[in-house]
Amino acid sequence: MSCTGLGLFMLYSRYFIPTIKENPSDAEVVSHQLMLRAGMIRKLASGIYNYLPLGLRSIRKFENIVREEMNRAGAIEMLMPSVQPAELWQESGRWSFYGKELLRFKDRKDAEFCMGPTHEEVITDMVRREIKSYRQMPLNFYQVQTKFRDEIRPRFGLMRGREFIMKDAYSFDVDSLAADLSYEKMFNAYMRIFERCGLNFRAVEADTGSIGGSSSHEFMVLADSGEDAIVSCDACRYAANVEKAESPLFTAHTTAAPLLLEKVSTPDKKTIAEVAEFLAVAPEATIKSMVYASDTGDLVMALLRGDHELNELKLKNHLGWDEIVMASEEQIFACTGSPVGYLGPIGLTKDIPVIADRVVQNMANVVLGANEKDQHYINGVPGRDFAVTCFADIRTVEAGDACPRCASGKLEMWRGIEVGHVFKLGIKYSKALSATYLDAQGKEQIIFMGCYGIGIGRTVAAAIEQNHDENGIIFPLPIAPFHCSVVAVNTKDAAVMAASEEIYRTLEGLGVEVLFDDRDERPGIKFKDNDLIGIPLRIVVGSKGLAEGKVEVKIRATGEMLLVPLEEVAATVRQLIDTALAGKE
RNA sequence: CGGUGAGUAGCGCAGCCUGGUAGCGCACCUGCCUUGGGAGCAGGGGGUCGCUGGUUCGAUUCCAGUCUCACCGACCA
Incomplete structure (x- = not known):
């Protein structure tokens, strides 16, 4: 019997998931290897990748979580160009400061442009033209955009590409106090975002780098392969990037009597x-x-x-x-x-x-x-x-150092992947670009800004870094490309195919994202592929089980296996998904 | 840009030292067989050996240059 009939869209045999059995030689970290092997991404050039269908699905899932939380926090989505005129960058002073990382080029009229590595200039320019009164603030604009930074050394796949997808947001407030409030809102939104993805992370105090500004926090997904070292106190809430981490203030003065030099x-x-x-x-x-x-x-x-x-x-x-x-x-x-x-x-x-x-x-x-x-x-x-x-204070803190903030704590050390960064910018850009407004007294004031970034692709990579085993990816449900798959063990068995199709249709009807593995392959190949691409739930329909009216539901993360009556399987799966997403939407 | 290593079939690699016929595993195509953890048998397709130049009767192999890629240091989501 054929199951390539109308209405079944997510057939594995008709979809595109080019998995690789062997490990590509140039992939160093697990997430890069697995994203390549699972057919999520392919390299086009150094640090530049194609997002294949499976990878894109995962990325879109995460983007949408970000959108939901940004909207919930009152930010407004828009979209800015990826190509930006040099004048704006010259005005802010970064045309010369940014260096080679900024990819510059000229158009046919010899006018200078760059690929946007970030969008402070563009958004500030828009705001300076449109915002005139204190009545129009607070405002927070965000976008999900492709950025380009001509990194000296791209590596680790999506972890450090030159072209990458980033959510960036920019807040505009009347004064420093109001800006602090916007910052706090974003900080909390970020906490929710990464919690929803089920990631083990820390928000740490950080250096502001080339973006500038007064203070900032980085959101770090804990992973041994992380490029940053971070410390956190085992007693209080203090956590910081090692670059920034303060060493404890007091050390005892030596009691030794001075001797002769x-x-x-x-x-x-x-x-x-x-x-x-x-x-x-x-x-x-x-x-x-x-x-x-x-x-x-x-x-x-x-x-x-x-x-x-x-x-x-x-x-x-x-x-x-x-x-x-x-x-x-x-x-x-x-x-x-x-x-x-x-x-x-x-x-x-x-x-x-x-x-x-x-x-x-x-x-x-x-x-x-x-x-x-x-x-x-x-x-x-x-x-x-x-x-x-x-x-x-010019020394690097070490694990075991006393906490600089509390009396009793000791610092613990971790490796982390920076997936998000929030900055209080103050008036650095608004001043350079003269973004001002009139206050209630009719007096001209400079707008206070904040900016907030999340690496979309990097977060997906970090999630894989944190959730995998020897068989492949174990996607957290909220960012999995599909919630579940239906694996027909033997495609030549008409009863198996009929039952599989029935389950597939019922699940779709329940709003479950399901991939139907209808390939005419040996079971081993299908199981390996399903494990590799990290589908959280796998429904296996085989001849033997079916004879007893049962199919099998396997949970990727735990390896747990449930034997479920055919007619109950869709409801069971829906239930499992709802439980996993509970409190996360 | 600095240091190290590598470019040979879609992927992973051998061959090169000592010049002459390009090879293995996986993948792919055909047929048979097989269907609960990347099976088996038989047959088949696919490579201007990164590029340019030099040496040579002849270069994947030797020489020079060049490009690309990966890894180690400064940037960053």
Whole structure:
């Protein structure tokens, strides 16, 4: 019997799910491998992908959750162009600041354009033209758009593409206080979005990067393959990206009596570990000195306790530099007169700022480089033996550090995938682009902005990263491409096909998204494919079960198997889906 | 852009060192067989060996250049 008759749309045999048995050699992370293997995506060029039907379905599912929650939070959907004129970017100052990541090109008239990597300029331009009065705010516009960022190193499939789908939203408020409220609304909407997807995530305090603004939170899906390190307190709500995480404020001042500074020979001992071992002291009793350079050639020396790591971002932000890199050997020699390995703050040949981590303030009798090959000092005391321009928090926090916010907590460390980011922008863009309004007194004021992004493809990838097993993807129901599949074990068995078709039609009637695996393949192939593509529920119709009037419902996530009478299966499946979605819509 | 490695059939790879006939597994097509976890047998199609140039009677193989891709460091949803 034929089941390719009219009315059955989601036939596996007529659909397009090109699965791959072997692992593609260039896929590094699980989500990338599985999305390729499950026939969700295919690469067109580096960091640029085709979304195949199955991948698109999943992406659309997530987009719609995002839309629902954005709408619920009062944001308004619109759509901005992906091609943007250079003038706007020149006006905001980012045409020069953004660098090579911004893909630029010219039209036939030689006018300059770029592929939009983000849309602050465009939305602010629209708002400045349309919004004139405090009565028109608050406003929050959002869109789901394809962005392009010419990443230096695209990788991990949809996790870090150059072209990617992003939901971005922009809020406009009369003042800082109102903007805080908009921010909070978005923060809460984001919490709901990722909770609805069943993801294990953390909202963490974050650096604002090139977007700018005063404060921001990142939404991080926890995964070992994540590109970011984050910390969270085991006692309070504090959580932050390691880039941003504050180290604990107080460390005990040493009680040791100051000893006399003394130069000692340390032949070929360059690293902290080597020096500490050679002098038989703990790394905690040493200070390491590093020289950093800005893009404009400014130099600075950073001082840290020997066992601590520098946080370059903190140092960069502290100095207010645009760029920070480790100084070259020539630059180092120019200001210390010493080769790398023996650097220290005593006897610098050039007057450069010395920034010390706060912990250093409370140390005494430390080991320091002597700015001379094979020489170190012992018993150095900050303030007595060398001057420090200022003390600042410039070290990278570690797991087990005391929480900077609460008395009792310790920091735990995780890897995370950044799937969302919310920013308080303040007036950075509205000022640059003169987006103003008249207040109740008729006085001109600058609009306060916020911006809020979610990586759509990246979130789907992160969900896979967090939900898979050796057989493939285990989609959380809310973003699964289909709720369930009907697998006809033997397509040559007319009774099996009739029953399968009946179940398929009934499920569709109940609003269930169902894929009918009608392929004339061996059962093993069908089971493997259904597992691989991660369909949450699988209904198996086989000759033996059918003889007893029963079919099988298998739950992908748990492996649990239910034998259900034929006439009840549709209702059972609907029930399972409703339960899984309960409280999530 | 810097460092490392790789480009040979749709996918995964061998061959190259030591130049002469391009090969294996999977996938694909035909037939038989098979139908509860990626079966079996038989037959078949598919490659300007990334590109350009050089050496040579002859280059997938040697040389030079070039492009592309992946991995390791700075950006970011």
